[in-house]
Amino acid sequence: MTSQNRRWLLIGSVLVVGGALAMLVFTSFTGALVYFYTPSEIMAKGNELNGRKVRIGGMVQEGSLVREPGTLKIRFLVADNNERLPVQYEGMTPDLFREGQGVIVEGTWRAGATFQAATILAKHSEDYVPVDMTEEGIAKSKESMLKSLR
Amino acid sequence: MIKWFSKWHGVVFVATLLTLLTGLWLVLSAPADYQQGDAVRILYIHVPAAKMSLLSYLFLTVASGMYLWRRQEPWDILAEASVSVGAAFTALTLASGSIWGKPMWGAWWAWDARLTSMLVLLILFMGLMALRNALEDPHKAARATAVLAIIGAVDLPIIHYSVVWWRTLHQPPSFAGPAKQTITGDLLPPLLVMSVAFILLGAWLLMVKSREVAARRAWETLETERLEQSHG
Amino acid sequence: MADYSEYVLSVYLLALLLLAGPALLWSLRLRRLRRMLQAEGKEPL
Numbered sequence: 001m002t003s004q005n006r007r008w009l010l011i012g013s014v015l016v017v018g019g020a021l022a023m024l025v026f027t028s029f030t031g032a033l034v035y036f037y038t039p040s041e042i043m044a045k046g047n048e049l050n051g052r053k054v055r056i057g058g059m060v061q062e063g064s065l066v067r068e069p070g071t072l073k074i075r076f077l078v079a080d081n082n083e084r085l086p087v088q089y090e091g092m093t094p095d096l097f098r099e100g101q102g103v104i105v106e107g108t109w110r111a112g113a114t115f116q117a118a119t120i121l122a123k124h125s126e127d128y129v130p131v132d133m134t135e136e137g138i139a140k141s142k143e144s145m146l147k148s149l150r
Numbered sequence: 151m152i153k154w155f156s157k158w159h160g161v162v163f164v165a166t167l168l169t170l171l172t173g174l175w176l177v178l179s180a181p182a183d184y185q186q187g188d189a190v191r192i193l194y195i196h197v198p199a200a201k202m203s204l205l206s207y208l209f210l211t212v213a214s215g216m217y218l219w220r221r222q223e224p225w226d227i228l229a230e231a232s233v234s235v236g237a238a239f240t241a242l243t244l245a246s247g248s249i250w251g252k253p254m255w256g257a258w259w260a261w262d263a264r265l266t267s268m269l270v271l272l273i274l275f276m277g278l279m280a281l282r283n284a285l286e287d288p289h290k291a292a293r294a295t296a297v298l299a300i301i302g303a304v305d306l307p308i309i310h311y312s313v314v315w316w317r318t319l320h321q322p323p324s325f326a327g328p329a330k331q332t333i334t335g336d337l338l339p340p341l342l343v344m345s346v347a348f349i350l351l352g353a354w355l356l357m358v359k360s361r362e363v364a365a366r367r368a369w370e371t372l373e374t375e376r377l378e379q380s381h382g
Numbered sequence: 383m384a385d386y387s388e389y390v391l392s393v394y395l396l397a398l399l400l401l402a403g404p405a406l407l408w409s410l411r412l413r414r415l416r417r418m419l420q421a422e423g424k425e426p427l
Contacts, residue, residue, distance in 0.1 A: 009284035034263075122255050129185075133184065242401065362412040
């Protein structure tokens with residue numbers, strides 16, 4: 001390696017590593033690392049979020065999922081311990097997207113209108129349960145998910 | 151130390167292989183998860199790899215600290231080796247997580263706290279390799295990488311607690327001693343055995359890489375001496 | 383339940399590539415270096 005190349009590698013590696021670390025520590029303290037908000041927090045903010053891109057996380061309310069026949073359109077409620085937020089979405093859903101399971105919806109917040117999700121992410125709880133114990137698994141997973149939304 | 155590695159690496163290799171085979175057998179015979187189905191088998195690679203990524207960096211931090219304190223070359227050899235080993239485990243962690251995330255979450259990647267801080271760990275390992283190559287004077291390179299490695303250790307608590315401190319897409323830990331355990335029944339043994347197998351594998355990789363680094367340095371010293379002789 | 387065998391298989395192949403790959407590379411380099419050192423009459427490490 002020529003000394004010229006070495007110098008560029010030195011500057012580059014220090015800049016990239018320093019930059020990545022500084023960014024991480026900075027976002028740690030500003031709260032930018034919070035990936036999603038709960039329906040309660042979103043409702044409390046209300047108009048303030050108008051026109052902004054938000055991520056809302058909660059549970060898919062049991063019994064609320066409606067699929068429009070012949071299309072990929074779905075409607076459901078995202079719930080936490082206090083609030084329920086109606087959401088519309090069109091497209092393929094992740095495999096873990098189910099009623100009673102965690103979900104994160106991403107889209108632009110429009111005050112007064114039903115939330116249109118541009119992206120849906122399924123949130124998995126930390127529970128791993130063999131197939132022959134499905135009943136216990138569902139109960140535990142629900143509990144953990146609600147705990148994480150507090 | 152390197153001599154001791156040369157003597158024992160064979161034993162560690164055999165132990166690694168046996169544990170790994172047992173682990174793989176358990177992985178294949180374990181039942182599917184009630185939600186993830188067979189995709190849960192990805193986690194038997196992902197979780198041990200993630201543990202080893204953090205453990206490699208922890209080891210690197212200790213070796214770097216010891217080098218700065220004592221200025222003994224073996225600590226620097228261990229530091230250089232643990233960077234290479236750690237980079238491999240971190241790359242595997244990110245890639246396997248991504249392949250799990252696509253069908254399960256519905257996304258290859260998300261900029262949540264856990265994934266972001268883990269990516270920073272890979273950048274750290276890569277940056278440390280680049281930095282060592284960038285400095286011609288080996289002593290300078292050893293000091294600079296040790297200092298950078300210790301500064302970078304700030305990422306370790308961030309990775310570990312990211313899923314607790316911030317709301318993330320990534321799930322919280324499922325196993326933290328008997329008090330907190332959310333993996334049930336037959337899904338646990340493969341994870342435990344694979345974790346042990348990865349620890350042994352990490353130790354063996356570290357031994358091989360350290361020996362290689364030591365041999366390369368010995369050869370380079372020989373070349374320098376010869377060069378000096380021919381000039382002098 | 384959906385079939386995830388392709389995802390699972392690709393992860394295990396990737397693990398082989400990322401872990402056994404470097405191990406092989408380092409072992410081969412080590413062997414070459416040891417031979418070179420030995421040829422110079424140096425004590426191999």
